[in-house]
Amino acid sequence: xxxxxxxxxxxxxxxxxxxxxxxxxxxxxxxxxxxxxxxxxxxxxxxxxxxxxxxxxxxxxxxxxxxxxxxxxxxxxxxxxxxxxxxxxxxxxxxxxxxxxxxxxxxxxxxxxxxxxxxxxxxxxxxxxxxxxxxxxxxxxxxxxxxxxxxxxxxxxxxxxxxxxxxxxxxxxxxxxxxxxxxxxxxxxxxxxxxxxxxxxxxxxxxxxxxxxxxxxxxxxxxxxxxxxxxxxxxxxxxxxxxxxxxxxxxxxxxxxxxxxxxxxxxxxxxxxxxxxxxxxxxxx
Numbered sequence: 001x002x003x004x005x006x007x008x009x010x011x012x013x014x015x016x017x018x019x020x021x022x023x024x025x026x027x028x029x030x031x032x033x034x035x036x037x038x039x040x041x042x043x044x045x046x047x048x049x050x051x052x053x054x055x056x057x058x059x060x061x062x063x064x065x066x067x068x069x070x071x072x073x074x075x076x077x078x079x080x081x082x083x084x085x086x087x088x089x090x091x092x093x094x095x096x097x098x099x100x101x102x103x104x105x106x107x108x109x110x111x112x113x114x115x116x117x118x119x120x121x122x123x124x125x126x127x128x129x130x131x132x133x134x135x136x137x138x139x140x141x142x143x144x145x146x147x148x149x150x151x152x153x154x155x156x157x158x159x160x161x162x163x164x165x166x167x168x169x170x171x172x173x174x175x176x177x178x179x180x181x182x183x184x185x186x187x188x189x190x191x192x193x194x195x196x197x198x199x200x201x202x203x204x205x206x207x208x209x210x211x212x213x214x215x216x217x218x219x220x221x222x223x224x225x226x227x228x229x230x231x232x233x234x235x236x237x238x239x240x241x242x243x244x245x246x247x248x249x250x251x252x253x254x255x256x257x258x259x260x261x262x263x264x265x266x267x268x269x270x271x272x273x274x275x276x277x278x279x280x281x282x283x284x285x
Contacts, residue, residue, distance in 0.1 A: 002227050003038035003066055003106070003269045004253050006245040007189065007238040010043070017243030029060045036249060037269040038066040038106060040189075040236045045070040045111070048091045055098040064269075066106040067099055068139070068187075068234055075129060076110050082121060089132035100136070106234060107137035107162065107185055114143040114173070123155055130159045139164050139187045148175055156182040163187065165226065167219065169195035177218070179225035186226035186233035190219070190248070208241040211248045213255065220252070220259040227267065 009032045015023050019031055032039060041057075043049065057067070074086040092108070099105035110129055116122055130138045140156060141164035142148070156163050163182045167190040168174045192209025194201070201208075219235075227233045235252065237245035257264045 001231070001269050002223060002233045002235065002256060002267055004235045004249050004256070005036040005038040005040065005237075006240065006249050007040045007236045008042045008240055008245075009039050011240055011243070013241065014243040014246065018246040026060075029057060033061045033065050033271065035246070035271050037064070037271050038068065038234055038236075040068040040070065040109065040234075042070045044092060044095075045073050048072055048088050049095050051095045051097060054095050058098040058102050058104060061104065063102070063104075065104055066232075066234070067104050068106045068109050068236070069096060069099075071108050071110045071129070071133075075132070076112050077116075078125065082125075085125075085128050085132045089129070093133060093136065096136070105136065106232065107139050107187075108133050109139050109141060109164065109187070110161075111141040111164075112143065116142070117144060118146040118149070118152060126155070126161075127159045130161045137162065137183070137185050139185055141166060141187075141189060142175065143168075145173055145175055148178065153180060153182050164189055165222065167191060167193070169193045169198045171195065171198070174198075177222065179222035181226050181229040181233075184231040186223075186230035188219070188223055188226065188233070188235045190216075190235070190237045190239065192239035192244075204241055207239045208244075209239045210244045211239070211251070213251060216248065216252050216255055220255045223256065224259060 010025060010028050015021065019028060023031065072088040072092060074088045096105055126140065139162035153163060160183065162185040163180045164187040165178045165180060166175045167177060192207045194206065194209040197205045197208065223233060223235055237249045239245050239248060253268065256268050260267050
C-alpha cells in the first residue's frame, strides 16, 4: 500500500495556494486529510510536542489517516560521537501515545545530518537510536552517499530499521536516487533539486523547488519497486515553499494512478476524507 503526502502541513503560505482563503491554523489538518492519506510531522525535529497536541492531531483526522513523526534533532544530531541517546527520545515516545493507541502512527523518521559519516562509532550510535524507540517502527534517512551501501542496508536490517530513499540535488556526496527497502515500511522523501541554496539556504529556501511531471515519472517506477518489497510505503514531498509540496504530491498521485492502471485502487491509499463533525471550509468540495 502506498501513502502520499507532504512533510508538514501547517504552513501559512499554503493559505490560498493549497488551503482555502482565510483558513485558520486549527482547520488546516482536517482539510489536509481530505486531500492526502498521510503526513510527516517535522515540527518534532525542533522540539518534542506535548501529548495533548498529539492527541489533538489524532482527534482531527480520520481513523485511516497515518502520521510519520520526525525524531528530535537532539537525538539525531549528537554533539559528539559516543554520547548517549538524548532523553528526548523517551519524551517523544510518551508524547506519541495517542497515535500509538489509535493505530495512526506509521513510524518515527530519524534523519541524520550530512556530517554523520559511515563510521563504526556512528553505526553503534544509530543502533542505539533505533533501540531507544523500542516497539515503534523507525525509518532512517542519511544525507551522505557513503551510507548508500550494501553494508548500511544490512545494518538497518540487523537493527530493524527502514531505509529512506531520497531525491536531492545531484551532488556527488548526497544520496543518489534509489528504490531500497530494509523492512516492512518503505519510505521516500523528495526534497527538490535546488542546488543553489542546498548548502547555504534556510529550511525554506533550501527546498524551494517545483518538480515537473517528467522529473517525477522515474520516481513512480522506483516507488513501485519499493512497494513490491514492503507492506506500507510512504512518499512525502518536502519542497514546501508556497504550497509546492502539496501540488507535487497531488501530481505524483496522478502519476501513480497511471503507473498502476486498474491496480491503483488496490495499491494507492486514497485520502480518507474529513471528520464527519468538522465544519466545511470555504472552497471545499
